[in-house]
Amino acid sequence: MISPQLRGKLWKWNGTLGILSGFFIFIGLFLGLVVSPPDYYQGEVVRIMYVHVPFAKAALLSYTTLFLGSCVYLWKKDLIVDNLCHAAAGIGVFFTSIALITGSIWAKPTWNTWWTWDPRLVSFAILLLILIGYLMLRTFVDDKKREASYAAVMAIIGFVDLPIVYFSVEWWRTLHQPMSISTRGISIAPGMLVPLVFMMIGTTLLSLYMLMMRTQMLYLQHLLEAKQGGLLSEEPS
Amino acid sequence: MLFFNVIKWILWKDILSEIRSRESISSLFFFALNTLFIFSFSFSVDRDVTFALMPGLIWVAFGFTSILGLGKSFLSEVHNDCLSYLQIAPVPKGAIYLGKFFGNLLLMLAVEIILYPLFMIFFNLDILAKLPSLLIISMLATVGLSALGTLFSVLTVQIRAREVMFPLLLLPLSVPVFIGAVESTQGALSGDPFSAYRHWIELLFIFDMVMTITSFWVFEFILDY
């Protein structure tokens, strides 16, 4: 059981985390939109990179948190950890969808296509499908403890499978499409590296902040439901 | 020895009930046949085009059939209250998983073995010489689908909206199976030497290993109380 003192201590840091992440993101946005130079070939559109890449990394971070949290849940059976997994999945869906949308918007002026069967894009789309399946699974199971176990199992299988999906699509793509489009093959000038680093740090801190906030929200939702008597078990059928 | 006995008992129970009722295998077989007919009407009857599309058609048909067949593999347990007994039985849960897994595997393989000659007849393909390699590819791909399908079947058979949730959970995760199966079937049908499509077979093999072992380990958390 994660001790309440640990939770209390972590929660006290929440505000600082939020302010720190905001600080990094504001500086990153300012540098990215106003100060940094445009790319030689891509022009101004390269600025989308400052949003797309950090969000994609945050999505993968949430997914890893989901996997680790699921393993810890199956080991310790702590319901707070289960709330953490649920929160991580929700945040993962958010970051993955935005990463896919901004990636698509970036692809159109750069490669003149909205979508390409790039292994990274396909893996992200499959990641989104896995996370949505995870959230739907949680909705459809009635018993709370069973919901936690089933969801944890699903998360573990999905995490183990995603690298295999990535490599299989990569092999398939080298077979069917010539490598004329280099994926994200921009050499990063120093002027572009600094805003990117700021945004990455800021988004990572922000995703941690969102994780804590969302876990707290889900915990409070369950608490409210318990207080209203919604979690009492029904008659065995 | 209890471990292997449990596998044997569960497998034997499934085979016996299937032989007596023959409901799964006949419904799956006719479903696959119907899918074949619909494909032959939906796509052009130009022979070259059909031959080029053949691996994809085969595996889409098998994929839908697996969804149907694997999805209800635990349904009989739920209907007869057997699932609660399986939960409390003092046997290694991984053995239950493997027993069901082999049962599903045999069922799907039986359907595929009957279907390949029918493919040959209806689409006028001359693949008799390539049939052994096709069957090996089918075996590998079906192992992968059964490994995931058995696990998700026991997961979804107890929840609401099970018919929707099972393919929703299974299909994104079986993308490597479909890619590997279609590519190696295409290689086998075109008569390429084995070395040309060898890494797809390796992909299928890796997927099977990883998924079977992972599902084996996590199965006990589903049949947990």
Added chain:
Amino acid sequence: MIKLGERQSLRQIYMQWTVVLIIVAVIFALAVFRYNREIAAISPEVLLQSRPDGMVRVLGRVVSGTLNKKESVPTFHLSHESILKEHTEIFVQYIGKPDDNLRESKVLIVSGFFDPEKMEFTAQRLLPVSNVEFIVAAYLISILSLMLFLFNMERNVILLSVLIKEEKGYQPEGVTTDGSA
């Protein structure tokens, strides 16, 4: 003084997010100013009509067949970026560094000075097309939805805490707390 780590009321959330919105609006405004200063470009028609002095940027397409790279100073004709529109062409000579972006039928931005007497444009720099609408779309979608998502979560946490405090606790029907039916 805002207490770190404890958010007691909805008012604090609203104030905090107003501050965030203001900062983001300031950054976006600075970006817009920068756009107008460094990127915004006019079409050749507007150039011929307004005839500005000083440094100006013109957005247009290199008319195919007019690009002459053999001289020391490459020259070409620049028309409106859309092929379909009725176009006026201006003559451009490029005195900057050799640039791969200078190709037939390519849409680009030339930056330099216009000479109304000789009807010639002297380009000092070439820039690729700015595609600003994509950047705007991407940033609006990502930043606005991020702020909305986060604001919603924080607000929910406060509202749930309030609801939990007010909640009386489950009373099964027909039984009051003192046990009488």
